[in-house]
Amino acid sequence: MAMSLLGRFAARAPVPVFPAVGRDGEVRLDVLSLAPALRVVDSPRHASILLVSGDIRTADRDSLARVHDQLAHPRATLWWGTQPRADTGAALTVAAAESPETALRDLYRRLLTGGHTSETHWLADEPPNPWRGRGDHGQGGEGMMGGVPYGRMMPMPPTPDLRDGLALDVYTAQFGPFLPQLPPGLVLEITLQGDVIQSAAVVRPPFLPGRDASAPFDRVLHEATPVAAIERARAAHHLRCVARLLGILQLAPQAARCRRTALKIERGGSIDLAPLRKTLRRAGAFAAIPAGLGPIDAAWAAELGGPAARAADQARDRRETAPAYRNLDFRTLCQSGGDVRARFTQWLDEAEQALALARAAGDAAIEKGAPVETPWGHRAPPSVYRLTDMLPGLEWGEALLTIASFDAAAVCRMAPLGIENP
């Protein structure tokens, strides 16, 4: 009786969902993060349902299974717009075009009231280190010093700390591909000392801008496209990038407001971004980003292109010469810093400008096949400038801010494959 009452109460709580984002799976998640009946959580330990969104690379399958097995019972998996694992039996799926909100709520209610059986482990429940039980006390180590206690991180000789000289144990681990604070798909092997990064290497590269984000810009290849549609898509993209940075600055509600605004813009709403900008200024979002963090020089900026280049004072924008923008009084916006704060400001400036252009554009359209300025940098082969060169010496949060300050295309070019094949 008490259990069923507890279950009924629990079923009224927002559904705790951990999204595992694969290729093309990111943008559609925004809809979920705004649904009051759902709570998108940052750690699989806090979730009851694993929502797999987008295609999972072969190399990421083991990581997905590891994440799945970290969910506390009762747990279940919902596959959204992607093929379920072959060995999961009667897997629950939702088509990419549908919202999984109802399915998630229903699944959670059934999980709590016993209508759906909790999923078992996907991986064998065995220790990853085969040396459990060795040593005098079963601690896993041998020899005079007793070795490394079982399951503990492998201590490495302390090296001079890159920040203040205080030597802590150095440890190495892989982060990603489903860590929500990193771009989807990116796996980094990071060596840390305390909270300061000593070195980083790319294990698996991130995904290029997804289908949903690039659809309005790809449309120009096939047909004449209204300037308003293009500019709305640009504003929405930039606001999502801003939201990711705000999350790292511990401004979750402001980030949610950005995502909500991005959705409204995509749905054709007329939005004034000035109040949002004022809120962010008052929250100290600009000031909280350290000045000079993650700088790029002129050559680097020129190679990346897009808003990252304009944030480093490179006034290059295809819209300047595009016929469709001729009567719209377009001028290229730039920042002078070339750092994280400049890129953050650039996204906000360009989003505001894009909305003004969309309002002024009327019926103006970009001709079929005409070059169009996308909201991200050049898509080109890997750059000689590497993200992993920027990270050593940065504190964990600063490193995440630096990574999040680049658009998906720029991150892809700066984080090519390092250790293994995808």
Next chain:
Amino acid sequence: MTLLIASWIAVLLFGAWCVAVLDNLALALIERRSAAGALTAPLYGAAALLRQQQNRTEAPDLLNWKLAPALYLGLAAAGVAVVPLAPGDILADLQAGIVLWGAVEALTVVVVFLHGWSANSMLALIGAYRYVAIGLPVMLLSMFVLIAAALPAESLAVSAIVESQRSLWNVVRQPLGLPLFLLLGLSLSFRGPFNYADSADLAGGTAAEVSGASRLLWEFARLAMLAAVAAMASTVFLGGYLGPVLPGPLWLLLKTAALLIVLVAASHLFARLSPARMLTLLWVVLLPLAFVDLLWAGVVAL
């Protein structure tokens, strides 16, 4: 005594619930969405965590990992115990109540570190390291302002500090004290601009690996600790139970609630600085300010 113990438990439970409701309202307000269900959401959320399995990480320091949430809640409870509800109505009327509160602050740093360290997990460990770095200077800051508040009373007993405010509240006498002490509140419960332990960039930090009842206890302790800080701040700086017409406990409740609103708003309205910059701010600006506060109080007391 039974009534005192009952009120003590009620302060913790009701205080934590109030903070959770205020959090929901603040989030809805900032996100510009409906706040429907804000009153009941904490209860449903608690039920959901109770229905969730308590997980294990690989080779954790299990004793410390399981004990840390209970110890943290115990510290919040100890903090509330030295707050007088009315003249003579105090659960632990210690001659050195302020010192006990200082011990609560110091041990919180230890307990949060243990929570992050014992999970044997990267992100939790980073949260633990960070919290110690920030928690120590914040604690020093609060020691200065609390000693300053004790000077006019010429006593370390919390009840004596309240009585010393019959003519003038400490918030007027030492205007720097209350804002600095509220910063400590954000740090003790690691919220918003002072969330270095359980932050979003660490996917939950020290609590990243915790689920089920352990997590419920941890989150409840965080909320209760904020309520404890607000109760202590209203006692030490706003005259506690002192006030006309209304009964003393009601005054304490109203003042605590007002401070909770300020604390919850500050948790959601301000961005977090990077740890290095926060350390600079603490050592270079806030600690000297706290010292000025102490000096000021000392000169006035002379």
